[in-house]
Amino acid sequence: MDKIFFIAKKELAAYFKSPVAYIILVLAISIFNFFFFIIIDHNREASLRDVFRVMEFIFVFFAPLLTMRVFSEEKLTGTMEFLMTAPVSNTAIVLGKYAGVLVFFTIMVSLTFVYYGIIEYFGNPDLIATVSGYVGIWLEGAFFLAIGMMASSWTRNQIVAAMTSYMFIFSLYFSTNLTRYFEGSVARFFQHLSTTNHLENLVAGIITIGDITYYLSGIFVCVVLTRLSIENRLY
Amino acid sequence: MITTKNISKNFGSFQALHDVSFKINPGEIVGFLGLNGAGKTTLMRILTSYLPASSGLVLIDGEDIVENSLAIRQKIGYLPETPPLYSNMSVRDYLKFAAEIKGIPANQRKSQLNKVIEECQLGDVSHKSIATLSKGYKQRTGIAQAIIHQPKILILDEPTSGLDPIQNLQLRNLITNLKDQRTVIISTHILSEIEQIAQRVLIIRAGQIIVDESLETLLNSGVSAKSGAPEQSGTLSLEEVFINLHDDLSVKQFG
Numbered sequence: 001m002d003k004i005f006f007i008a009k010k011e012l013a014a015y016f017k018s019p020v021a022y023i024i025l026v027l028a029i030s031i032f033n034f035f036f037f038i039i040i041d042h043n044r045e046a047s048l049r050d051v052f053r054v055m056e057f058i059f060v061f062f063a064p065l066l067t068m069r070v071f072s073e074e075k076l077t078g079t080m081e082f083l084m085t086a087p088v089s090n091t092a093i094v095l096g097k098y099a100g101v102l103v104f105f106t107i108m109v110s111l112t113f114v115y116y117g118i119i120e121y122f123g124n125p126d127l128i129a130t131v132s133g134y135v136g137i138w139l140e141g142a143f144f145l146a147i148g149m150m151a152s153s154w155t156r157n158q159i160v161a162a163m164t165s166y167m168f169i170f171s172l173y174f175s176t177n178l179t180r181y182f183e184g185s186v187a188r189f190f191q192h193l194s195t196t197n198h199l200e201n202l203v204a205g206i207i208t209i210g211d212i213t214y215y216l217s218g219i220f221v222c223v224v225l226t227r228l229s230i231e232n233r234l235y
Numbered sequence: 236m237i238t239t240k241n242i243s244k245n246f247g248s249f250q251a252l253h254d255v256s257f258k259i260n261p262g263e264i265v266g267f268l269g270l271n272g273a274g275k276t277t278l279m280r281i282l283t284s285y286l287p288a289s290s291g292l293v294l295i296d297g298e299d300i301v302e303n304s305l306a307i308r309q310k311i312g313y314l315p316e317t318p319p320l321y322s323n324m325s326v327r328d329y330l331k332f333a334a335e336i337k338g339i340p341a342n343q344r345k346s347q348l349n350k351v352i353e354e355c356q357l358g359d360v361s362h363k364s365i366a367t368l369s370k371g372y373k374q375r376t377g378i379a380q381a382i383i384h385q386p387k388i389l390i391l392d393e394p395t396s397g398l399d400p401i402q403n404l405q406l407r408n409l410i411t412n413l414k415d416q417r418t419v420i421i422s423t424h425i426l427s428e429i430e431q432i433a434q435r436v437l438i439i440r441a442g443q444i445i446v447d448e449s450l451e452t453l454l455n456s457g458v459s460a461k462s463g464a465p466e467q468s469g470t471l472s473l474e475e476v477f478i479n480l481h482d483d484l485s486v487k488q489f490g
Binding site: 006 | 308
């Protein structure tokens with residue numbers, strides 16, 4: 001357990017030593033702020049529902065940028081050999097790296113908590129819906145990051161890692177649009193696959209076991225596949 | 236201490252190692268020699284459990300390295316051919332991270348860190364970013380991470396490659412100091428180094444061990460592939476022996 005912590009700490013420190021992390025952080029928060037004020041001004045209601053949708057859309061683009069280096073950089077520079085010959089299990093390596101990325105992402109999300117303070121000051125927002133919305137976008141972001149980490153474990157090229165992540169994440173995010181071309185079980189399959197459908201309930205303040213299971217099982221599958229990938233040296 | 240039994244390693248249809256067997260006793264200093272692509276790095280990676288063998292068995296202190304991988308990795312310090320360094324870290328931060336993941340107890344971490352920094356003469360650069368270090372210092376940092384957890388076995392893959400003569404000498408002195416305390420396996424292309432450091436030599440060609448001899452026996456018996464006759468005692472350097480062995484494809488029975 002302590003080795004997971006050490007790897008996560010190293011991973012987090014690596015983000016803050018890189019200008020990319022600051023650029024992503026500043027860019028993401030600037031975009032969130034911009035849309036927060038636009039949405040509040042337009043809707044004139046004390047709710048973060050539409051802000052969550054914007055955040056979800058931004059994560060589609062930012063998650064691969066955050067995760068593309070996680071394993072591919074280690075492979076390229078040879079430090080993967082250092083990690084994998086140290087007395088650390090492959091599971092600890094994967095969980096440590098994932099935890100590091102998640103903490104960075106959580107910091108990014110937590111910087112938007114101030115929005116609730118603002119709407120609380122001026123209106124009467126639904127706290128439950130806000131909390132469940134945050135749970136939803138955090139889970140969705142965590143799922144996207146797990147996909148990005150998995151793709152990063154397949155290659156030593158960061159660009160290839162990012163492109164592969166985009167392919168998976170776009171497929172999940174936009175799969176709801178395919179439902180109009182199909183009927184019956186195929187349409188239901190695409191509907192179930194879609195991340196936006198699962199987030200919809202959560203931003204509306206409805207927490208269902210099905211939605212939570214969708215995200216957690218997606219994360220679990222990606223983490224397991226990442227572990228298998230590094231174990232089988234798929235590079 | 237280290238026993239390998241009939242190790243083979245295939246990468247697709249390419250056989251990198253074929254039926255490699257040897258024993259290395261505690262405290263021995265063994266040089267792995269071979270041309271580029273002979274299989275030295277693959278063999279070292281199998282010994283460190285970075286790569287699994289396609290077939291065969293590796294035992295360290297009687298334990299199978301596949302079944303007891305984590306416990307055995309604790310006993311091994313490994314410097315790959317390219318030092319595995321995080322260029323965005325300082326030397327001290329990197330070694331601290333190495334100490335953490337190699338399971339050094341928190342109350343011993345600082346003293347162990349200071350000890351290897353002193354041992355590897357990294358004091359002047361310990362707060363510098365690894366990205367700014369010279370190749371010699373990077374190599375020393377790589378060695379420092381390999382010995383920080385006081386492993387019983389040290390595996391060094393071409394530790395002196397690309398260094399200038401002074402850095403080379405400094406690094407060789409460092410390795411000479413380390414060898415008193417542990418089993419060392421070292422691969423290099425600089426044969427004079429092996430003559431100065433190693434007690435025993437394994438020459439690998441095309442994935443097979445063609446020579447497994449003590450350095451003294453090898454140099455004294457000599458072999459001339461051109462004449463096929465033994466040279467006079469002590470007349471050949473290791474370099475001449477190595478070249479002769481690679482000139483002659485029929486020397487598999489040497490020794």
